[in-house]
Amino acid sequence: MSLRPRLLALGLASTSSMVSAGPCDIYKSGGTPCIAAHSTTRALYNAYNGSLYQVKRGSDGATTNIAPLSDGGVANATAQDTFCVDTTCLITIIYDQSGRGNHLTQAPPGGFKGPESNGYDNLASAFGAPVSLNGQKAYGVFVSPGTGYRNNAVSGSAKGDAAEGMYAVLDGMHYNSACCFDYGNAETNNLDTGNGHMEAIYFGDSTHWGSGSGKGPWIMADLENGLFSGANPKQNTGDPSVSYRFLTALLKGGPNKWAMKGGNAASGSLSTYYNGVRPRASGYNPMKKEGAIILGIGGDNSNGAQGTFYEGVMTSGYPSDAIEDSVQANIVGAKYATTSSTSGPGLTVGSDISIRATTPGSTDRYLAHTGSTLNIQAVSSPSTTALKGQSTWTVRTGLGNGACFSFESKDTTGSYIRHNKFELQLGANDGSKIFKEDATFCLQAGLSGRGSSIRSWSYPTRYIRHYENKGYVASNSGVHMFDSATSFNSDVTWVIGSSFA
Ligand SMILES: *[C@@H]1O[C@H](CO)[C@@H](O)[C@H](O)[C@H]1NC(C)=O
Ligand SMILES: *[C@@H]1O[C@H](CO)[C@@H](O)[C@H](O)[C@H]1NC(C)=O
Secondary structure, three states, X not given: OOOXXXXXXXXXXXXXXXXXXXXXHHHHHOOOOEEEEEEOOEOOOOOOOOOOEEEEEOXXXXXXXXXXXXXXXEEOHHHHHHHOOOOOEEEEEEOEOOOOOOOEEEOOOOOOOOOOOOOOOEOEEOOOEEEEEXXXXXXXXXXOOXXXXXEOOOOOOOOEOOOXXXXXXXXXXXXXXXXXXXXXXXXXXXXXXXXXXXXXXXXXXXXXXOEOOOOOOEEEEEOOXXXXXXXXXXXXXXXXXXXXXXXEEEEEEEOOEEEEEEEEOOOOOOEEEEEEOOOOOOOOOOOOEOOEEEEOOXXXXXXXXXXXXXXXXXXXXXXXXXXXXHHHHHHHHOOXXXXXXXXXXXXXXXXXXXXXXXXXXXXXXXXXXXXXXXXXXXXXXXXXXXXXXXXXXXXXXXXXXXXXEEEEEOOXXXXXXXXXXXXXXXXXXXXXXXXXXXXXXXXXXXXXXXXXXXXEOOOOOOEEEEEOOEEEEEOOOOOOHHHOOOOHHHHOOEEEEEOOO
């Protein structure tokens, strides 16, 4: 392709009429067009004004599509907020903007089954990953363990040893070590069909297969039966641990070559973490790519991982470095930034509060603990000092995410409300990543139209709920008894007031 793509890429950066070119306009100019373009936050072509994603609300099961505010623009978050007011909302479809119809929908069961009763994976909450782009609010896709999207009938994707490129913009602070938070090319039958049958971006701190330098998390390539950081199947110390809040992760692969890059999606340029031959292990050269697209899961539907996806594309052909530099410049130009994760009535860090139920028949009950069990108990001014202490919570900055909150027990200092297998417990902060995440909650306006609802940070489809007087994090119509749709909005709506103790 000689110098043409490079010259075009330079032209994109300097010609004012092309400054607004989206990532897929840039890839197209390099002769490596997007065959899929997925984003809930913005259009990835400068002329795109179709739907970005579909949400489904819990109140009546209705769906609506969310489009950009303008051609090539940021998603209309107000449209989601309006449609989803006073109810739960799930992201049901992430539309493909390429025109090929390669949309991502709820991942079906595979080698691993999803947590839904039919074995499908969960859908992501539409509220889990608020973000701003150039000052405008949008929502990413917050993948909790058990969540996944897939398309097994993709048009135009790379198969066999054919070349492809891809990138994703992720939350570099949201990850775990389970398999596998992926975006990219995978098997078409949801099963592990062998080495070299996948080529997907992985992000997390798994050390089960390969790893990079430091403690992670790392960008790696999931090529099936292995997460690879370079040619050595075990380790490439050139693949650094990354800690950007907004992370650009980039992968491309062709006949006996592949490259992996990363960078800060909010500033600066990409760094190459690997560029060379296929891993020195059997089955990865030539590749046997199948061409499905996955998000949030492994090729066999392994669904234990977590992460947040804002945007990503898959290309046909091996994009040039110059084109990828232009794409990174475009991503930086989108101005990803954090935004408040709290809506509705505020909370003051350091204050002591009570949390009162609003369900008719339980309105004299407050969220309290008996030992390590969380429950709701009737509390009033004549109550014992002990009970007043058990129902008093000190608001702390979220242990797992500073945009949200944690609730420390007044009478058991150092212990916090956390969820464990979706039951609420009072637990001593052991400093672990999982404890901090499970003890972090985000506030939003109460789903029954008053007060507050208290969303789990790590499972944003789930809210603090009382059910048969015990405390849970419950999803609306999920698979557990305590997920019952009956009285859901009331049971997850609380009045936060001054404390008894
Ligand atoms: C979307 O773009 C097409 C093609 O440019 C244009 O005809 C159409 O009016 C646009 N739609 C909206 C809602 O802006
Ligand atoms: C965004 O959505 C709101 C609510 O549905 C709607 O009123 C508004 O017109 C939309 N804005 C644009 C620019 O389409």
